[in-house]
Amino acid sequence: MPESVNESRSMSTVTEQEALEFHARGRPGKLEINATKPMATQRDLSLAYSPGVAVPVKAIAEEPSRAFDYTARGNLVGVISNGTAILGLGNLGALASKPVMEGKAVLFKRFADVDSIDLEVGTEDIDEFVNCVKHLGPSFGGINLEDIKAPDCFIIEQRLREVMDIPVFHDDQHGTAIIAVAGLINALHLTGRDMKTTKLVCNGAGAAAIACIELIKSMGFTSENITLCDTKGVIYQGREEGMNQWKSAHAVKTSDRTLAEAVEGADVFFGLSVKGALTEDMVRSMAGNPIIFAMANPDPEITPEEVARIRDDAIMATGRSDYPNQVNNVLGFPYIFRGALDVRASTINDAMKIAAAEALANLARENVPDEVAAAYRGNRPRFGPHYIIPVPFDPRLLSDVPRAVARAAMDSGVAQRPIVDLEAYGRELSARRDPIASTLQRIYQRVRRQPRRVVFAEGEEEHVMRAAVSYANQQLGTAILLGRIEQMEEMANQAGIDLEIPGIELVNARVSRRVEAYTEYLYARLQRSGYLYRDCQRLINTDRNHFGSCMVALGDADAMVTGTTRNYSTALEDVRRCVDVKPGHRVIGVSLALCRGRTVLVADTAVIDMPDSEELADIAEEAAGVARRLGYEPRVAMLAYSTFGHPPGERAERVREAVNILDKRRVDFEYDGEMAADVALNLDVMRQYPFCRLSGTANVLVMPAFHSASISTKMLQELGGSTVIGPLLVGLDKSIQIVSMGARDSDIANMAAIAAYNVGS
């Protein structure tokens, strides 16, 4: 792990404009509903709706638990708020809480494949709120209450738990407590402290704070050693102002009246209050090796930089993703509900919470898997002051935490559908992971560790500028925008884009000192292909693809991204004039298609029009290489319209010959063909060919020709709702990526990150 806070900052904050655009782009917001059954024919309609739907209706009326068999209830969580304590922003109302609630819903899906829907309830009246949620019970398998202020949240949760037969979980209380306790267990271990004698001060006495304190006490802390503070200062016995029964339960006998007094000599500080509440002087006054969890969102009570300026012996955590040790309930709620839903738990009890906290704490002590290690580029995170809690993208969270929660639910007798084989359950959980998101995350993390200089060749385009700003803001390296400086600045001004941020460089080819060197280089390459010196000079002076490619070729930049203003093949020709093919390789395009949790690589989606058998074999090898670099073990299907000889035809013959060539080359990955796409992608169909050499469904599809590759990926995207990334250009000696015309800023930024990731590979 990195040693200093500055080095370890892994992700910069986004700009306000980026945040607004992210939410406004395309379909506003972050959620949509998808049907899981076909709705295409009269028969489908008759089954899905009247008359067919009457059958499950009657079955559920007879036996309510059948709702879990015939409806989405068993995997559906309601994320419900009234917006009275939105993050640390205060009471901004139900409507304003919607972005956070949509966010929680997508995190449920992204991290644990739990479906959820946000419900913002426009009342601050406790009875009205309880009544509203209570009557929604039949819709859901669980209720996640969110951002409801204390003390209302305590009453609301308690009353709902009494009247509902599904888990009701106030995330800000218990989610936060579970994660904070997991981090605390490890921080105490690292500093050699005993729970019984550790002195903890918690600033904030609301939902999150009270729940944390209760869980901590239940795990062995002594009441006298815990001091709570709120806006009125220390919560001492006898205090009357601003009190409620939940605060009173934790009031201590003390002469301390302010946070500053309480925190002096304290071992641990928990911040669950507001930005900036802990001062540098307070940090100075704490005990040796202090543990400081500044968990207010979006801005902590004190930043790690501020703490680092004062002392270097602190273990520091925040609620944010851009510092190490993110103590945030995102590490909890998706997995806790996953486990609870899978055993149909009637509640989420203390045993399940403690099991989750212990599973999280244990994960941080284990060796991290390669997937996480890759993100740290050789600096494999190791249990220690900068790594006390797993990172949110750790794939083990999904297999370990729900399993621990499910086991605790069964052991404590609240599981209505126990799981017999927990090992098999762990494997099922792993299969729920969203693979492409982890892949992209890995790419981004690694680039952050090894930032690269990437040329954005079409620097005068607004969305290219936005992509460059996003690249720089995410601390992926330097984004070099090529263009006329004045034009770029004017365009940026008009569009409200700030180019004066660290990590952005503007380069004008016309006035560059490198024009001569690039021209010489290009002339040496092209003089025997009919180009005069002045032709090369003109290309360097006036064409940004040539200039940018030469920057990369001569080491002035690491990588380049282009393509928004010129069609793919023209941009590729420009690049090829300046950059060689990697020895022993072939230039092809590989697209990544993600559809319903499955990722397949499709090749060649960009370059070779009508490949012969040798070329098809080369494409298979290149694509398998890409799969490996992205962390997948390739299973390559050589696709055709026919399967293993039937129906016969010349095109299929060519694909079959490619398989023979791969046999002769003795390649080190699984491949087979020719086969139709359904054989490659559907295990049941594949099983009809028991001799097929693939050990599972294919994850690399080699198309018989460019047109079928391009048509199928575009159809997947437009009709199948797949996310398609690429084509990624592979086989060049330098890392250059070409996006398609009309690519959005996020596509360009992704491609720039991929280009940076591929440098030197």
Ligand SMILES: NC(=O)C1=CN([C@@H]2O[C@H](COP(=O)(O)OP(=O)(O)OC[C@H]3O[C@@H](n4cnc5c(N)ncnc54)[C@H](OP(=O)(O)O)[C@@H]3O)[C@@H](O)[C@H]2O)C=CC1
């Ligand atoms: N990292 C994470 O995962 C999570 C972080 N949080 C963060 O914790 C904070 C509190 O959230 P939550 O408990 O839901 O909110 P609540 O509204 O329930 O509680 C807020 C508490 O903070 C206290 N407070 C506010 N300002 C100050 C101050 N200047 N000094 C001392 N105490 C203060 C309030 O005091 P009083 O009682 O006097 O009004 C109250 O006790 C937020 O910043 C939130 O983002 C919450 C959940 C998860």
Ligand SMILES: CC(=O)C(=O)O
């Ligand atoms: C993380 C969270 O739930 C909060 O800050 O409110």
Ligand SMILES: [Mg+2]
């Ligand atoms: Mg919250």
